[in-house]
Amino acid sequence: MSTPQTPPVPEASAGPPAPQAASAPASARDTALDPERIARIQEAAYRIRRNSLIQAEVQGQGYIGQALDIADVLAVLFTDQLRLDPLDPESEDRDRFQLSIGHYALALYAALTEAKFFPLEELETYATDDSRFPMSSMRTYTPGVEISGGSLGHGLGIANGVAMGLKRKGSDRFVYNLLSDGELGEGSTWEAAAVAGHHRLDNLIAIVDFNDQQADGKSTDMLSMEPVTDKFEAFGWIARRCDGNDVAAVLAALIELREIQGPRPRVLIADTRLGKGVDFLEDREKLHFMRVEKEEWARAHETLKQSHEALVASPQKDDAR
């Protein structure tokens, strides 16, 4: 690891910056996003969903609802926004993508596979004995997996340290941390949010998968953290919220959050739909841990294909471009 000769001097005045006038809207919102770019990401999202179904079928059950809901965000990240090299997963020059929610592992393996980290065949080893793809993602098992998940509420704190480390090294790379709406219940998440705001970690982008789902039921019924963007803003963050299943909206938001100037950490609240893309799973009783019967998998693949074809055929929404 190359450490710069002279570490940058810590900022003279730590502490959250004084509130500024609302920052100018970033370029991406105004600049029309190239439709081909969006179409390419949508194709990737489709393959990430397919990769997720392949893994979940090995188990017959699991976190398939989450993998389907987050596929659009992961497609934007892993095929557009993140600087990553599958041949050099530990490259000093990479953006750091951290999955705080270990149970979303199958979604991450699906995305890493789409990004050419793994051969397609390996997906079928998901959560089997001696696989590189354990059910909960762990740094010690899988190239490209930056942190160990499983115990929720750890990710954002680690992201702070990595963001600090990158700054010390003079790197202009970003840390992306994907967390869940459930993790907003953990005090550790808000401790970390305060630290990020105080230390002005403007190279940190958090993404919250707001699928309104937790283990015991709907997040908003159980422990409502709304209004979430206001809370992050009060902690010194730049916060945006969008439909997390609209590729164009997610892309625009993530471009904006990377480009926007201002000494603040950034967060995107992505409102997603559990089971997105497979209508009978979207409509099923919302469950953290979903069971899909043997005979349903072929139908799931077929439905996914149809909904993707319908999406591609539909005109792009104006407001997202």
Add this chain to the structure above:
Amino acid sequence: MSTTTPKLTSGAMSVDIAKEGQRTVAAPLGHALLEAAREDERIVGLSADLAKYTDLHILRDAMPERFYQIGMAEQALLGAATGLAMEGFIPFASTYSVFATRRAYDFLCLDIAEADLNVNMVCALPGLTTGYGPSHQATEDVAILRGMPNLTIVDPCDAIDIQQAVPQLAASDGPTYMRLLRGKVPAVLDEYGYSFELGKATMIREGGDVLIISTGLMTERALEAAAQLEKDGVGVAVLHSPTLKPFDEESVVAALGKGRLVLTAENHSVVGGLFDAVARTLVGRGIGERVTPIGLPDAFLDAGALPTLEDRYGVSTAKIIERIRELL
């Protein structure tokens, strides 16, 4: 991949520990707690987004006004339990063992144990009862907690232990921690005319050649091993000690000194659990017996399928039998 024999898979949030065809009781904690709550209006339940996975949904659904959903916030869970106990209620708070012991330790220690409040923690996934990996495998929870003054620690074998423990935990004054088995839980000990008594170890069966001092679900495996070995003419006694703290030293000492091969069996790291409790009992009294620990290694365990891992770490019934044969 698809052409080879399918490998075993981890399963996760939904696995039951019962074997196919075994006699089981559904959600024994939930039903026992509901019954206790009907009899004592001070009893309340709380969970940190794991009611459904710790069987507290039985209480939640039957008596919603007696249940608090805290959300996924284990420190706040124990904080709320503390306050309720201070106001004279008897809280049963549930999460997974790893989160109660690792995340919320300080709250448990200072707010609950130091104040000696009647807060009862019921915590699932003790030891190796999930193949999910170290984040969910509470392999060292007893080691963490045995050093905590005032705390009673219970590691039940089966549904019978759990059902009978609940009213006793509620009735005992100070804080308690129970390692919970959830879902379809095996019924084992009723066949032996056994009943649970907080703080007591019980000789479940006698045998002249081997003594297994066991706790938790390892008592079931010890009994299975004993039945198998009996067919080869090896007599195995099983002393079940579901209460790990305070530890029933007298019953252990009474079982020793009979020239038997002595082992401990626990669903926990060999560091800091039952084996250590037995060892300090012996050393403290100057008893020089060799004791062989059967338990989980002092290591972070692999992720994988439970049967694979139970064999790998030597805690399956087959491996217990193998070990005893080696030693005899």
